[in-house]
Amino acid sequence: MVRGGCKVRGEYDRRYRETHAKESKQRNKIWRENNPDKVKEYRKKNLEKTKLYNKKYREQNSEKVSKGKKMSYLKKRSYYILKQRRYTENNRLAINIKRRPQKREYMKRYLLDPANKIKERARRLAHRKIPLKSFCSICKTTNGLERHHWRYNKPLLVSTLCGKCHSIQHMSNLGGGNHCV
Numbered sequence: 001m002v003r004g005g006c007k008v009r010g011e012y013d014r015r016y017r018e019t020h021a022k023e024s025k026q027r028n029k030i031w032r033e034n035n036p037d038k039v040k041e042y043r044k045k046n047l048e049k050t051k052l053y054n055k056k057y058r059e060q061n062s063e064k065v066s067k068g069k070k071m072s073y074l075k076k077r078s079y080y081i082l083k084q085r086r087y088t089e090n091n092r093l094a095i096n097i098k099r100r101p102q103k104r105e106y107m108k109r110y111l112l113d114p115a116n117k118i119k120e121r122a123r124r125l126a127h128r129k130i131p132l133k134s135f136c137s138i139c140k141t142t143n144g145l146e147r148h149h150w151r152y153n154k155p156l157l158v159s160t161l162c163g164k165c166h167s168i169q170h171m172s173n174l175g176g177g178n179h180c181v
């Protein structure tokens with residue numbers, strides 16, 4: 001019977017493909033390397049088809065895809081961070097100039113709130129009148145020192161803290177306010 005024959009034939013093909021998958025993969029790879037023009041042409045011709053296939057694959061394997069994305073992101077993350085940092089370092093001046101209007105706009109809006117106005121006044125006063133000590137009052141480090149206001153209505157009551165201890169103070173809500181450099 002022809003139909004039966006076809007079935008057997010299909011089964012045979014399938015099994016053949018399975019057992020020779022590695023071999024044919026390798027062969028395909030070599031062929032692609034030797035025929036870059038044909039590969040290009042094929043890709044161009046089947047662009048829509050490939051897109052559709054990829055979309056379908058992503059839909060059917062969403063978990064796998066998102067996991068793979070995450071993994072590759074994690075692998076590249078340190079590289080991205082380094083790249084970003086290098087860019088910022090090399091273009092600091094340009095970035096600052098570019099952001100200046102935004103900063104000014106932000107400050108304007110920030111000072112519309114009377115509470116923020118008090119904070120800003122305290123900050124400026126302290127900046128002028130109270131010099132930073134040479135070390136953090138809590139952990140005694142000498143790096144990254146900032147002024148911390150315990151109460152903004154006492155603008156001259158200021159401590160010198162390092163960035164780390166400063167953020168801890170604000171996190172535990174001991175000092176009140178947002179930031180008081």
Ligand SMILES: [Zn+2]
Nearest residue numbers: 136139162165
């Ligand atoms: Zn400290």
Ligand SMILES: [Zn+2]
Nearest residue numbers: 148149179180
């Ligand atoms: Zn503070």
